Amino acid sequence: MTKSELIARLAARHPHLVAADAELAVKTILDAMTQSLVEGKRIEIRGFGSFSLNFRPPRVGRNPKTGEKVHVDGKYVPHFKAGKELRDRVDYGE
Amino acid sequence: MTLTKAELATLLFEKVGLNKREAKEMVEVFFEEVRTALEQGDSVKLSGFGNFQLRDKPQRPGRNPKTGEEMPITARRVVTFHASQKLKAMVEEAHVGTRSE
Numbered sequence: 001m002t003k004s005e006l007i008a009r010l011a012a013r014h015p016h017l018v019a020a021d022a023e024l025a026v027k028t029i030l031d032a033m034t035q036s037l038v039e040g041k042r043i044e045i046r047g048f049g050s051f052s053l054n055f056r057p058p059r060v061g062r063n064p065k066t067g068e069k070v071h072v073d074g075k076y077v078p079h080f081k082a083g084k085e086l087r088d089r090v091d092y093g094e
Numbered sequence: 095m096t097l098t099k100a101e102l103a104t105l106l107f108e109k110v111g112l113n114k115r116e117a118k119e120m121v122e123v124f125f126e127e128v129r130t131a132l133e134q135g136d137s138v139k140l141s142g143f144g145n146f147q148l149r150d151k152p153q154r155p156g157r158n159p160k161t162g163e164e165m166p167i168t169a170r171r172v173v174t175f176h177a178s179q180k181l182k183a184m185v186e187e188a189h190v191g192t193r194s195e
Contacts, residue, residue, distance in 0.1 A: 001131040036097040080175030
């Protein structure tokens with residue numbers, strides 16, 4: 001499912017709204033989630049999961065072409081942990 | 095300091111002009127549609143944000159950490175999230191030079 005398919009499904013479930021509202025709603029939600037992570041603020045969606053940042057410590061890497069050692073700075077990367085309902089629903093039935 | 099469904103609903107009320115009930119429902123349905131797609135084995139690609147994918151993990155040996163007893167961890171399907179290049183770059187840039195959580 002792509003973003004445009006998601007927008008179409010949301011619009012179909014809300015016939016009283018104009019399609020542009022579903023599109024703006026999806027954009028607003030994803031922009032807010034992006035902005036939250038950019039600010040280092042976690043996201044917690046009960047039943048879906050949580051997004052947070054993980055720190056990758058600085059390390060000495062190598063330029064794969066020249067074999068030369070290079071310093072790689074530490075950085076933060078986004079991380080998702082699925083919530084219980086999502087985990088249970090995607091897993092095979094017991 | 096956490097973004098939650100309530101905060102997202104407030105944004106839909108303010109920025110999209112949905113009424114409070116519609117805004118709350120739209121947030122609910124947004125995540126429900128993603129869950130439904132994943133439940134049906136369909137990956138979800140939200141360009142600019144990231145992709146949710148499914149991975150089938152085979153059974154592997156494990157232990158009950160309390161008793162030390164050996165018991166297999168059953169085969170399962172799990173969700174993984176891969177942030178888009180854009181999201182990764184924005185997060186990285188915003189935290190350049192910071193190290194503490």
